[in-house]
Amino acid sequence: MAHNLSSSTYARGRRSFSEDAFAVTSDAAIVLDGASGLGGEQITDWGTDVEWFSHTLTQQLAATVSGPGTLHDIAAEAVAAVADTEPGRTLSDPSRPTEFRPSAAGAIARVRDGKLQVLSFADVSAVVFLTDGTFEELNSPVLLQLDADMLAAAQSEADARGITAREGMKYVHDAKVFARRHMNTPHGYSVLTLDGAGIPLATYREWDATQVTDVILATDGYAAAVEIGLFDDWDHLRRTVTETSLHIPAIRLLQAYDNDPDFITYPRSKHVDDITAVHVRVGRG
Template sequence: MQISFATAPGHPGRPNEDLVLAGPDTVLVLDGAGLPDGTATGCAHGVPWFVRTLGTELLHRALDGTRPLADCLADALAATARRHGPACDLAHPMTPTAAVALLRRTEDRAQWLVLADSTVLVDLPDGLRAVSDHRVGEVTDRQLRDLAHRLDGLPAADRRTLLADAQRQAMNTPDGYWVAGPDPAAAHHALTGTAPWPDLRSAALLTDGAARPVDDFATTDWPALLTLLQDTGPQSLIDHTRTLEHTDPHHTRWPRTKTHDDATAALLRP
């Protein structure tokens, strides 16, 4: 496999909470759930540590091609929870979490897993499939409507804090959305799929920050985005996304809680 990727923080002064890891037959992309500055998480380590730890644990398990990807993720979540230590309160509503995108070759099959709002694109003879779990976005849209009277007139930072708190109340619940956090059971709510490896022409793994041109801005579609990746590389997609974001600095054309988000794109060619 040939894997190329690019990643960029949403803001130069903040750490990039995305992560890319790869092995001979496996690539994964994690997107740590960013929180407003000053938010207490109950964790002594923080989101970047959680993402790095979970990514390492997950890659180690996914390299064993005999185990289902959801089981690999569940075990990695349990191992990461143990590594937090007694100084961390994993019951805290703001404990670190992440979205997960994973693709693996096992013998003659391509296998993928998506948990939360990252995306896996798989280009197959019967068409391009985009695998993404938009439940978190649906929850956010519902909360924006329900909280409209409280959000109106608030400064941007206060809006983000109020929405983040509301989102976390819906996290890993049957009527909410599922994300990689302290509960290993979330892994079995991931979207998974498989296809013959010889049929795979290319694939891409994207955090939601890199998928904005399709998911949030609707300025292009998945086939055109994959063509951009293939023709000019992952960095060009991130640059294109940043250009779009700069045209709407006040979030009037495309309502969103952050002008820029951490963005990561990985392109896989068999």
């Protein structure tokens, strides 16, 4: 039985550009979340080198995801193609510190041979909703814990200095570097990088496509709407999106953040992150 995919998307950059990127094809969806660089150097003419990486890689993935090969193969080939460009060759120079090289969390979902296939990197949430009313979420618990540790360090600095949690984020650069150095390590988390090291470590799952109703791919900026409790769980968010649009959770999130300028009610690393999500409905042809 053939499966038809219909989709809706939402994207909002926190600046005049976004380090998030997404693409939807006839049988697949892709969402990447570029990890903001920790160094001041920039060699591309994009908003940041990370924006170049996430958008260029997304375009390459979209061009090849419907072809033959596993999702691991397609990700590896896409990364190799991007790395074999300029500025890819310069940015992938192994002499550059790990935390200065561009990287991206991401998720790729594809229907192939009657299966929904999902490849997941770091903290882009891939949430699969099943016909029995349950859902399964893929993301990295290691990275979520590292982020929680960073926020706790910021709060500790704030308490010690008598400043707000927002101001405390200025003093946790070492925690950010520590988290970044766990990229693509056996006990860390997998991300997309120009050397492709995280691809074998990525999480892969598949489901019988006849048992799947919806898929949501969301960057952590969008997933925060669930994580901070604006929605009971992902199914509550899915129902809201189905009845309205992907915009509604984002609007609620932005309102919550605007009402919490000092990061007290909702601890976070920046006032608002790039926010991107794709909602795919799996229909039977």
